[in-house]
Amino acid sequence: MANEKAQKYAGQLISIKRKTTVLSVTDRLSHVDDNTDATYLELLHPASVYRMSILGDIQKGLSVVANIRPEDIRLMWLRLQFAEKKLFEQEMSKKISAAAEDNGSMKSDAFTVTFAMGRLKGKTPGGFLVESADKEAAIKDLHSQYDFLAQNVAKYSGNQKVMDAIKNAIEYYELGALDKEADNAASNTEETAPEVEIYAPPEKTFRKDTKTLSDGRVLTKCYQIQISFIPSNRYPYCVTIRNRYGMIDKNPNTGMETIRSAGNEVSDSRIYKMSLSSGEMVSVISAMEENLHYYKSCVYTGMRTKDQKLQEINRKAWKPQ
Numbered sequence: 001m002a003n004e005k006a007q008k009y010a011g012q013l014i015s016i017k018r019k020t021t022v023l024s025v026t027d028r029l030s031h032v033d034d035n036t037d038a039t040y041l042e043l044l045h046p047a048s049v050y051r052m053s054i055l056g057d058i059q060k061g062l063s064v065v066a067n068i069r070p071e072d073i074r075l076m077w078l079r080l081q082f083a084e085k086k087l088f089e090q091e092m093s094k095k096i097s098a099a100a101e102d103n104g105s106m107k108s109d110a111f112t113v114t115f116a117m118g119r120l121k122g123k124t125p126g127g128f129l130v131e132s133a134d135k136e137a138a139i140k141d142l143h144s145q146y147d148f149l150a151q152n153v154a155k156y157s158g159n160q161k162v163m164d165a166i167k168n169a170i171e172y173y174e175l176g177a178l179d180k181e182a183d184n185a186a187s188n189t190e191e192t193a194p195e196v197e198i199y200a201p202p203e204k205t206f207r208k209d210t211k212t213l214s215d216g217r218v219l220t221k222c223y224q225i226q227i228s229f230i231p232s233n234r235y236p237y238c239v240t241i242r243n244r245y246g247m248i249d250k251n252p253n254t255g256m257e258t259i260r261s262a263g264n265e266v267s268d269s270r271i272y273k274m275s276l277s278s279g280e281m282v283s284v285i286s287a288m289e290e291n292l293h294y295y296k297s298c299v300y301t302g303m304r305t306k307d308q309k310l311q312e313i314n315r316k317a318w319k320p321q
Contacts (some may be wrong), residue, residue: 010142011028012026013050014284016265016276016283016284018274018275021056021272023284024052024053025050025052025053025068025284028049028160029045030044031043031290031299032232039307040310041301047070050067052067052239053239054273064241064243065223066224066241068199073285073292077289079229080198081267082199083196083229087231087236109165110125111127111164112124113165114272117161123144125145125162125315126168128142129178130249143166143170145162145166146163146166146167165207195229196227196228196229197230198227200227201225203222203223203224204222206220206223208264209221220247220259221243222244222245226240227238233275235275235276236277239277240273241273247259
């Protein structure tokens, strides 16, 4: 019996499915041939790409597509490893903090809980104490805030958390650990940075995909892809692909082509996003990296043989000047 999936999705390396969204990667690699402006030992045809697509509306069959150059895979993989290291360190830090709390150690609320009212509104007890030049006066202010909150703690349950944070800040100061905890708090804030780009090449075109407007202007299909790392999210990676038809301006002197900005576009754009877990993101990029290695291994012998023949011809044809 024929493998129906293989026939329907020929070339597909991997797909990640959600209820209404599917992300997939297709192999569109080819090797250097006699009509290519490349050497045989470069192995890959200059047009070789991986095609990534997001089927963003299964009901209507609407999708967006983008190309990923094979030479970009290594950098993506290195950045992914760095991101995963950050996630691991972040998880370890949480577990260490939880273990410390279970063992009765002080909590670090001093730099996370803020005052909700008064002249210290928006500040944390630890932050207020660190920035104060007169520490003794600052501690008196914190004691006053503590006593004020304690008067209404039965009525307002949230007061207790602020009171604990004040107590922590004062204890850190008395133990000489205030500055260290402030540094730890700053480090934790950096680890939850909103977004870092793993991959974000300039917008490019599908040169052969064009359409002509009623006024005669020709538009070319463009694509832009971005893979972002958001460590604070449950699914810490986000793939965004945008397709649109845009105007291409060509410099008459240099021949360089420029895609007009999205603000000047004359056709609608379509954008789909998909968030991935660590395991899914690793699977996607490793699938491309491993497939690239296997493909090069398959064509290497043939390309090497052709190149060696050319080298021999060139040696025989060479004459000293």
